[in-house]
Amino acid sequence: MTATAAPGFADPVLSAQSVFRAIMDATARPGSIQSIEGVASAPPPLSAGAAAIALTLLDQDTPVWLDACLAAVPECGDWLRFHTGAPIAADASRSAFAFVGSAAQLPQFDTFSLGTPEYPDRSTTLVFQVDGFSVGPPLALSGPGIRGRQVFRAAPLPADFAERLAANRAQFPCGVDVLLVCSNAVAALPRSVHVIAEGG
């Protein structure tokens, strides 16, 4: 813990509410883009948007795992611990949240906790930093929360992202939920989402 960690939300109560509603709307409408107010003081490579999600959802009850890109910069872990109280988890499969700073290093989903058939809620939620939602190959989505189909783009994503999502869906109700976040917007791909095959 460091006393020099940069500040968090300007208004902890109302900012957290506003970011939560964006995350909730994103999860309820998979693939939709919801704007959030990022936290400018987040230590790079932790993005302003990911930092806002952390302040909204993390606390001492949620072990958080950081990918190699974020773990390489001690300020990121310090900042998260100082502002949220969340313990840093060494073991991804025992984390409530996993923050992923680099698409290239996104681990396979089964590295994380997928929950159990009795308690599918005991799974890891991934917070995956992306640059934006306007470029990248289109993913056609369907499922709960989607009227008909929804086209979704984000970049950068791993090349086999669609296959990973399909494999995740195949394990339903177990599986991970993915929040994708850039500096000022969030989208969600909860485990309930179906990826429609190309041309489907």
Next chain:
Amino acid sequence: MYVAVKGGERAIENAHRLLASARRGDTALPELSLEQISGQLTLAVDRVMTEGSLYDRELAALAIKQARGDLVEAIFLLRAFRATLPRFGMTEAIDTANMEIRRRISATFKDLPGGQVLGPTFDYTHRLLDPTLAEGEHSVEPASAAPVDGPMPRVTDLLASDDLIEQSPNADPADPVGDLTRDPLGFPADRDLRLQNLARGDEGFLLALGYSTQRGFGRTHPFAGEIRLGEVEIEIFAEEVGFAVPLGRLTVTECQMINQFKGSATEAPCFTRGYGLAFGHCERKAMAMALVDRALRARELGEEVKAPAQDEEFVLSHSDNVQATGFVEHLKLPHYVDFQSELGLVRRLRAEFQALRSGDTSLAREAAE
């Protein structure tokens, strides 16, 4: 009528004003002070603190006053307040072996180190209404004696040193103590969570369940190894200084039951334990809790689960009087939307029934449409 008339809001306000006036009662009489409640209705305050899960005599007294003496309502008030309090940390486990004793009795040994100390008890009083109390101004000086010197070891510790009773498992730092106010209770529940649930549980419910085990519904052959009442120090480990610092003192009642022995081809027979602990002086609660704790250990001790008191889902799901009173009393709320649905079905079934009885099958078919 609950609705169909506007003005529900005013009706509620008026009902609450009436409640405040009924609470105060006859204004020609002096109003009860919190000091009087806390000082003279001590056992009521103790019960409210125990089941309210908050050690604060002043707030418990306020809750009792506000609840017009309805203890379950007072417990509810205290719980609702407790739920809003920030959590600073967890104290070290209290050490009842080092309790400053006010009362200590054992039903299993005639004499033992430290002796038997009766303390303030209803035991052996003749339950005759006392007219002198009705007249008021009744003060009695307690008899005094030098405090008991020397240690007062717990009876179960004495037995444990001879291996005659099962060892109390040591706390495992890797397996933190659960807290059902922070994580929802799941089944099967470990003993830490069961004990927490029982400590918060309704005294009357536990009393009845404990009683049922004595009557054969999950018999455990209990002996009251020891009941002790007194003050214990509470300490919290301070990260900054690296050691535990005292926070203050609590009055607690502890009951350790010594129960039916276990043993097997590989394990020498020894007695088993049932444990009860309550804030303040809540002896009936602590004893009942110890009986139910032992009964709920059936699974762990390889006993067949047959009786209600051994059934952890049944006991733990129904012990909380704040939950129970809420759900029982919610039947007062309007249910006419669902009732209307039932009414419609019953009318239809009756019409079909009548039609069938009158032998008119065409009518019956029609009614069934």
Next chain:
Amino acid sequence: MSGPTYNFAYLDEQTKRMIRRAILKAIAVPGYQVPFASREMPMPYGWGTGGVQVTAAILGPDDVLKVIDQGSDDTTNAVSIRKFFAKTAGVRTTTCTTEATVIQTRHRIPEAPLGEGQVLVYQVPIPEPLRFLEPRETETRRMHALAEYGLIHVKLYEDIARHGHIATTYAYPVQVDGRYVMDPSPTPKFDNPKMNDCAALQLFGAGREKRIYAIPPHTTVVSLDFDDHPFERYRFDAPCALCGATDSYLDEVITDDEGGRMFACSDTDYCEKRRATNRDDAVPGNGPGAPAMDAASR
């Protein structure tokens, strides 16, 4: 003794975070009951504490809140909960269904179709649809894990064998997105079809039973039934005596002790809107009659 101070929307931030995390899981696994560490609220368990905790966790200063009980904004419990949020969160409240961003309800789904920007929060007493068939949580949890729902079909079929009809008239079980069987809370089965492909997010809070579950917008929700006994809605066959509606769920009001009764919309906002826009539509009939009991004397 200093007076206690409470946070925005009453709950402390740590509690809100815990509930918010549960809500997200609930949305991600539609129809699955997420356990959460429900808090003691300043109103009794069974009186809407689950719904209140969910509402408190999502509510923001820009929200417009509507609270109904039995379809009505004016029932005592609805009034009490609305006042609670007006006081602790300072949010604007409304009785108008279309104007609200968050609607907390007990036992009804509003008649007016809900929109994309809305959240419907249900108060739930017993969230487990299998509870009255199997009282043990360990067993029902296993049945959900295996999607083993034969028991509930057997129960519904036994009704048909005994009564000639499915005898469940409220809290009628539904299956969400083809997976979890879910209790819709004690809404009349008349309301079940409104849950299907609903544009609004539906959140369910059971405080005493410590469960949160959800139906995302535009999700398939099917009432359980049989090919030879399809699900059917029930509605008393009469127009509303006040607004003439023939498509709304009706309350039966007893008007005298000689069998006199009238039927009026249970959704008071729907009824009032219809009367305001189309006064000529109303069917002449008994007025609402004098209240049988003075409200203040309860």
